[in-house]
Structure formats: C-alpha cells, structure tokens
Amino acid sequence: MNLIIVAGTASVANLVTTAAQLDGETLAVVVGSRAVAERIATSGVDKVIWFGEPGDRPLEAFAPAVAQAATAARPQVVLGGRRPAERVLLGAAAAALRAPALIDVKEVTSQAGTVMVTHGVNGGIAVTTREFSGPVALMVDGGGVAPVQGAAPIEETPAATLPMQVTAVQVTAVTEVDLAAAPRVVGAGRGLRAREDLSIIEALAAALEAELACTRPLAEGLDWLPRDRYLGVSGQHIAPRLYVAVGVSGQLQHLAGVRSAETIVAINSDPKAPVLAEADYALVGDLYELVPAITAALEQP
Ligand SMILES: Cc1cc2nc3c(=O)[nH]c(=O)nc-3n(C[C@H](O)[C@H](O)[C@H](O)COP(=O)(O)OP(=O)(O)OC[C@H]3O[C@@H](n4cnc5c(N)ncnc54)[C@H](O)[C@@H]3O)c2cc1C
Known part of the structure; x- marks a missing residue:
C-alpha cells in the first residue's frame, strides 16, 4: 500500500x-x-x-x-x-x-x-x-x-483536526502560473535595483513569449513577485527549453531548480558570477543596457 x-x-x-x-x-x-x-x-x-x-x-x-x-x-x-x-x-x-x-x-x-x-x-x-x-x-x-x-x-471519514480557524482572507491579485510546463522562462535576480525595474524583465519575457520567474530573495524578503515564481531547491524546479537568468548570481540553491533547462542564457555584470559557468550563452554586462537591447531586437518585425 x-x-x-x-x-x-x-x-x-x-x-x-x-x-x-x-x-x-x-x-x-x-x-x-x-x-x-x-x-x-x-x-x-x-x-x-x-x-x-x-x-x-x-x-x-x-x-x-x-x-x-x-x-x-x-x-x-x-x-x-x-x-x-x-x-x-x-x-x-x-x-x-x-x-x-x-x-x-x-x-x-x-x-x-x-x-x-x-x-x-x-x-x-x-x-x-x-x-x-x-x-x-x-x-x-x-x-x-x-x-x-x-x-x-x-x-x-470524520477528521481529527487542530483547533485552527481562518478568520480573514485577503486576496492578492496574482496570476497562477505553471512554470514547470512553460517552454521558456526568464528569471530575475537581485541584479535589479528596484521593483519597478521588473518591467524590463517582463518586456523581455513578453518578447520571448516566456514566463517570468525569479530567485528566492525577490519572492521571499523583497516580495516583488509571488512565492510560486521562485526557482530553486526550495522553490520550483523547471526543465524548459530556454532559461534566461538576468542579474542572477547562480548560487547552488537557485541552480538546483533550473539546471535541467535545455539551454541556459545568463546576463550578469560580474564575469566571475557562478551562473556564467553553467550557461550555454553568457552575456557579461549591465542588464539595464543589454536587456532592453535584446528585447528591442526580438520585437523587430
Ligand atoms: C537553505 C537555503 C535555501 C535556498 N533556496 C533557494 C532557492 O530555492 N532559490 C533561490 O533562488 N535561492 C535560494 N536560496 C538563496 C541563495 O543562496 C541565493 O542567496 C540567491 O539565489 C541569490 O539570489 P540572486 O542571484 O537574485 O542575488 P545575488 O546573489 O545578490 O546576485 C545578484 C547578481 O546580480 C548581478 N548584477 C548586479 N547588478 C547587475 C547589473 N546591473 N547587470 C547585470 N547583473 C547584475 C551580480 O553580479 C550578482 O551576480 C537559498 C538559501 C538557503 C540558505
């Protein structure tokens, strides 16, 4: 049984x-x-x-x-x-x-x-x-x-339950996402300086027809994205065709959730960032310059 x-x-x-x-x-x-x-x-x-x-x-x-x-x-x-x-x-x-x-x-x-x-x-x-x-x-x-x-x-079956009760429900406007099923995923990391800058990553994700994901600090701590969007050993595990890591250092705990991606592209300003060694394509530079340029190129008819 x-x-x-x-x-x-x-x-x-x-x-x-x-x-x-x-x-x-x-x-x-x-x-x-x-x-x-x-x-x-x-x-x-x-x-x-x-x-x-x-x-x-x-x-x-x-x-x-x-x-x-x-x-x-x-x-x-x-x-x-x-x-x-x-x-x-x-x-x-x-x-x-x-x-x-x-x-x-x-x-x-x-x-x-x-x-x-x-x-x-x-x-x-x-x-x-x-x-x-x-x-x-x-x-x-x-x-x-x-x-x-x-x-x-x-x-x-009658249930033995703990003496707990929901007394209030506050609904947060989040869209449920099935990252595990997405063929393309763009992950944002702490390389972003402010929450508003997520719009740069969202634009890239839209141009790639990809889902938006993140590292744990963005979802737990900064609370910029919902918790079901973070990837890694304690978050979601994905195996998409393409994973683009933007401003993500590539610590073990994050890589454990994305390593099965077919192709990994990493954009990072630090040439020694661990994520670059895991990537199939590594772009070393400032995400604030590179990402809008890539998005614009993808949006070309
Ligand atoms: C028990 C445990 C479990 C954990 N589980 C998870 C997990 O499941 N998932 C997870 O993600 N983390 C997890 N973590 C946290 C993990 O160890 C890392 O701290 C986290 O992944 C780092 O997130 P980050 O890459 O966004 O931030 P950072 O490590 O701060 O990296 C930011 C990166 O952005 C780059 N950068 C900065 N500015 C720019 C710029 N302008 N342009 C381009 N690049 C730039 C920097 O060079 C740096 O590499 C866990 C930790 C512990 C202890």
Whole structure:
C-alpha cells in the first residue's frame, strides 16, 4: 500500500504516476472539497479517504487526521507535493510513521518490500540512491491534473483536526502560473535595483513569449513577485527549453531548480558570477543596457 496526500487541489498527476509504478495499491487521502475528492477518485488511484468539507478550517488543521490515516494504512511510501499545506501534511504523516522525509526526488522504485529512492543532495549538485525497508515519505512536484481513469470508492471519514480557524482572507491579485510546463522562462535576480525595474524583465519575457520567474530573495524578503515564481531547491524546479537568468548570481540553491533547462542564457555584470559557468550563452554586462537591447531586437518585425 502506498499513500498520496492531496491538499486542496487535484493537481497531483506526478504523485499518482509515481505511486502507480510501485508495488501495492494506492490510497489517496484528500483534504479539501468534495469536488477535489471526486476528481482524485477518477485519476487512477485505488481508494480515496476524504475528511469532509474543510469549511473555515485551514488545510494544515487536518494534520492529525492525515497522521491517523497514515498510521492505519501503514504505507510503504507516502507521496506529497511541494505546496505549503502539502508539505505540512506530508511532514505529519512522516512523523506519525517515524519515516524519513526526502525532497528533490528523481526516481522511486520498489521491489519485494524494498524501496529505492534517487534524490538530489547538496543543493542538487549530486544525486544519491538509497534503499528503504521501512516506510519513507517523499516530496515530489505535483504536476497537473491526471487524466480521467477508473472510479475509486470514496470513504468519508470524520477528521481529527487542530483547533485552527481562518478568520480573514485577503486576496492578492496574482496570476497562477505553471512554470514547470512553460517552454521558456526568464528569471530575475537581485541584479535589479528596484521593483519597478521588473518591467524590463517582463518586456523581455513578453518578447520571448516566456514566463517570468525569479530567485528566492525577490519572492521571499523583497516580495516583488509571488512565492510560486521562485526557482530553486526550495522553490520550483523547471526543465524548459530556454532559461534566461538576468542579474542572477547562480548560487547552488537557485541552480538546483533550473539546471535541467535545455539551454541556459545568463546576463550578469560580474564575469566571475557562478551562473556564467553553467550557461550555454553568457552575456557579461549591465542588464539595464543589454536587456532592453535584446528585447528591442526580438520585437523587430
Ligand atoms: C537553505 C537555503 C535555501 C535556498 N533556496 C533557494 C532557492 O530555492 N532559490 C533561490 O533562488 N535561492 C535560494 N536560496 C538563496 C541563495 O543562496 C541565493 O542567496 C540567491 O539565489 C541569490 O539570489 P540572486 O542571484 O537574485 O542575488 P545575488 O546573489 O545578490 O546576485 C545578484 C547578481 O546580480 C548581478 N548584477 C548586479 N547588478 C547587475 C547589473 N546591473 N547587470 C547585470 N547583473 C547584475 C551580480 O553580479 C550578482 O551576480 C537559498 C538559501 C538557503 C540558505
């Protein structure tokens, strides 16, 4: 038996596919609406446990319920996504099972009660393969919504929840972005001097028909872009055809999320910036001169 954790969204196709490759049935534990539970039931899993409508309880409040379900199911592998609530619930399941939790998972296989996991270490500069004979919790990119397949039974179970309640919701105008699916991505870094200067990078992204992304400091700390836009070991991992890093130094933690790009172009004023060594095309110079010139050239009819 393997368990996948679903928190608020049915975009877990990678978890379903990963679980399907392992020995044993797949149980999906769903925290979220009935509609999400019903969609998961038709995604190729064998059974769904649903904890009822969350109402004003945050998804994280269901940590004890997920822990209980994991303890009862005794899964060999627990899979969860990278979004904040998914991480909390995966952690709760791992703690309940006393299972190690691994991130940056590249491959999982199982055979005769042993699970082999290949995952990135040291910020993604190396990969290691480990064997587990007990339960293991793995964080995997959720991916999109799985194609319709089968109709698993849904068991509604009363949930033990933490005493938490959402008392106010402030909606920020952000457009959801699926960076993992974008063929071209432009990443902005701290080489930008001011938030308004993001418009230079946005113009380049528009000219390239690319999605806009960034390094962690721009999303956490400066808050110039939403957190789902940052790339790296603790952010999104992408493998686009083209990644253009602008004013990005190329620290290990950032490169871990972009290294799988087919072609990397880096624009940096420091000839010693680590990103230049990783790039297929390196442009050394001031982004405030280079980027508008490249954008203008791309916009030529
Ligand atoms: C546990 C942990 C996890 C982390 N996870 C992540 C992660 O997932 N993703 C991530 O991105 N970071 C992560 N970080 C942070 C990471 O270590 C770096 O600090 C961060 O990536 C640096 O961001 P940056 O390249 O934008 O900024 P900087 O390192 O400050 O680089 C700015 C670059 O801009 C260049 N520059 C300056 N002016 C110009 C100009 N006018 N024209 C052209 N170039 C210019 C500079 O030469 C420099 O190379 C993590 C750190 C830790 C400790």
